[in-house]
Amino acid sequence: MESETVVRALGALAQEHRLALFRLLVQAGPEGLAAGAIAEALGVPASSLSFHLAQLTNAGLIAQRRDGRSLIYSADYGAMTALLGFLMENCCSGAVCAPAVPCDTKDKTERTAA
């Protein structure tokens, strides 16, 4: 992962509304959520939300697809995995930073590769 990509991804997440937005999409799963639903959930005016959605999209963290007149946004898990991978590899002293992530995760098979 290029460091410029990392900077953009970090920048996209470095904002209250957008962090909440991304968390919401992650929670929503691959199905995603319509822009309107997100706006309501976050209590942000439509035009403001649109700006933030664009930032996240531009950073490659979320994907957009159309369903009827709604635009559905969903988190790009691959991008997030790549970002975390970069941080753990480059911004940690070996295993020192690795948080308490249990290694006995049941299904380690499914892993949306970057």
Next chain:
Amino acid sequence: MESETVVRALGALAQEHRLALFRLLVQAGPEGLAAGAIAEALGVPASSLSFHLAQLTNAGLIAQRRDGRSLIYSADYGAMTALLGFLMENCCSGAVCAPAVPCDTKDKTERTAA
């Protein structure tokens, strides 16, 4: 970890110079590096660097200590661990985002807790 703290940490890392700076400090280890050495390594004028050091310090990602007339900066691994922990817990769909971090790390004892 409060989401506001996360936003500040992400914002601090979301800049080419600062990301490079933090990586440099991580690589340097607990010993840290003097501001002057960092400025030279990054090729950034002293006053600009000072600004970036302040941002990272403010975000709690690095620590400062004085040694003679030099100010030594070092990475705060605990903060980074906390940040990664937050991201993995809140911005990932369970284990989906967990990057390929080998579970057979020799010394899983030493872990600078947040």
Next chain:
DNA sequence: AAATCATTTCGATGTTTGTCGAAATATCTG
């Protein structure tokens, strides 16, 4: 095609960031 619904784009505006030289502060040395 007209009305309607969902969302984005466009202005305008205030705030924050990034940059860097010059001046100020802190520490050591003689």
Next chain:
DNA sequence: CAGATATTTCGACAAACATCGAAATGATTT
């Protein structure tokens, strides 16, 4: 204390960011 060294603070300025209503675009329904 005077001089040298290491770093920060100040001031000024351009660029990017965040916000939000109003207008424009895209898609559906009748």
